[in-house]
């Protein structure tokens with residue numbers, strides 16, 4: 001990081017009607033919450049989508065008529081990457097905050113869950129990706145800790161208007177085996193380090209260090225077309241499969 005642009009896969013999560021009140025003026029249009037990820041091969045394990053309740057987002061229109069929800073900062077980057085009608089120009093349709101799209105139903109690619117929901121994550125950064133993050137609690141310690149916080153704390157769900165059925169039925173899905181960490185590496189690492197919550201910053205950093213590199217070199221897929229193959233060999237083919245189905249696009253920043 002730091003030198004030259006970082007390539008992300010933008011995962012397109014399609015809004016399911018009925019739309020939340022703040023988006024209702026866009027009814028009938030193809031609306032996507034878009035999440036930047038470095039791990040397209042983990043999309044089999046998506047359980048929810050993270051948004052930050054107090055963060056500003058925009059709904060903006062692309063050249064192809066689709067509507068993307070993300071930060072204005074990300075929308076501006078997209079406008080210089082051929083996403084919009086006029087190069088460098090963002091067509092903002094709506095200004096919203098995360099809470100306006102909380103508890104929203106989405107269809108996400110590759111996951112076994114028919115519908116997933118937007119849930120609150122308070123540690124999302126404004127200056128990275130789209131401000132929308134897809135959640136894979138099996139393989140991302142941050143996602144596991146944040147999902148467990150919501151599952152454990154009813155008042156936390158209530159504060160953001162999250163219904164039990166948007167959280168409680170969703171469990172980490174075994175999708176990648178990492179030697180020494182089993183098939184739910186983020187859960188294993190969080191247990192080893194006794195991570196208490198999503199705010200346990202130092203322990204989460206350590207948990208990530210334990211699993212990410214090892215996962216890249218030694219992880220093996222347990223699901224999908226690439227079952228049995230190594231993580232480092234399947235990133236590109238799985239990214240391509242989603243792009244070909246109009247479920248993802250490449251995004252740089």
Ligand code: A2H
Nearest residue numbers: 036037038039042124125128129131133134135136139140
């Ligand atoms: B990754 P890097 Cl399974 N704020 O996707 C906080 N985190 C953000 C973010 C933001 N604004 N935008 C993206 N991210 C997360 C999957 C995943 C990710 C797995 C394992 C590791 C992992 C599922 N969440 O990231 O600083 C997104 O989470 C490892 C760092 O550019 C994105 O990929 O390296 C990753 O951070 C990009 O972070």
